[in-house]
């Protein structure tokens with residue numbers, strides 16, 4: 001926990017367990033499935049353990065924003081975990097704190113018992129990360145980029161060469177392996193970053209919107225690859241807006257809104273008898289029948 005950060009003030013949304021939170025103005029209590037409140041310390045037996053993870057942007061300014069608010073969550077080893085939430089819910093911010101890219105205002109994150117901010121080097125060796133909108137080394141070719149990622153992790157050249165070709169094939173990028181990354185399409189960039197995240201065979205993959213802009217054939221290949229990885233004991237965390245995809249692909253899901261955890265558990269626990277999409281809309285609310293208001297948009 002950082003020394004200089006001020007405590008985050010509880011708001012009227014806060015409930016002691018975080019389980020059922022009255023929403024300001026609605027007078028309504030929304031309940032989602034939440035596991036029993038975890039202990040104060042991160043769980044060393046979980047693949048990922050978050051305790052009170054909080055990020056406040058612009059502390060002390062008029063624009064101060066609590067992007068992630070006391071997020072506590074345990075991700076078991078071998079889980080394929082979906083993190084879902086509306087635009088601006090705090091997914092990228094939470095994942096950035098978990099992966100050592102953004103320092104938390106408060107709280108802790110551990111990966112297989114390693115404190116991400118206490119021992120960032122060891123934690124980063126244990127995971128592969130697909131960040132959202134990260135700059136790439138644009139002048140490297142796709143093949144060079146994956147090779148660089150492997151060498152950076154201290155792998156020997158022969159293994160890196162072999163795995164790079166395997167990954168290029170899996171991502172359907174073999175023919176474009178020699179092309180500079182700056183000339184890749186959005187989907188190709190996503191795939192080459194995914195390959196770079198996987199080359200050192202980490203025990204945990206943290207992937208922010210991995211399927212965004214990826215074509216359906218490549219997406220199916222990547223999905224299969226990730227499912228095999230999870231079946232063999234690897235842990236995957238993916239953020240996504242696509243509920244149908246999360247329902248089909250993931251075995252666990254966490255729903256966040258306004259930086260808070262609304263529900264978490266197995267997909268079956270969270271969705272109950274409804275689809276995940278229905279559960280999600282029910283939990284986060286906010287459906288606006290906006291079409292009714294935009295009368296000027298209707299063609300005559």
Ligand SMILES: Nc1ncnc2c1ncn2[C@@H]1O[C@H](COP(=O)(O)OP(=O)(O)OP(=O)(O)O)[C@@H](O)[C@H]1O
Pocket residue numbers: 057058065066067085086087088089090091092093094
């Ligand atoms: N660097 C920043 N400075 C100030 N506010 C920020 C910053 N980064 C994010 N935010 C704010 O924090 C909140 C959470 O943003 P975040 O990017 O984590 O959401 P998200 O769930 O990943 O959204 P999306 O699904 O649209 O990618 C938003 O209100 C956003 O405007």
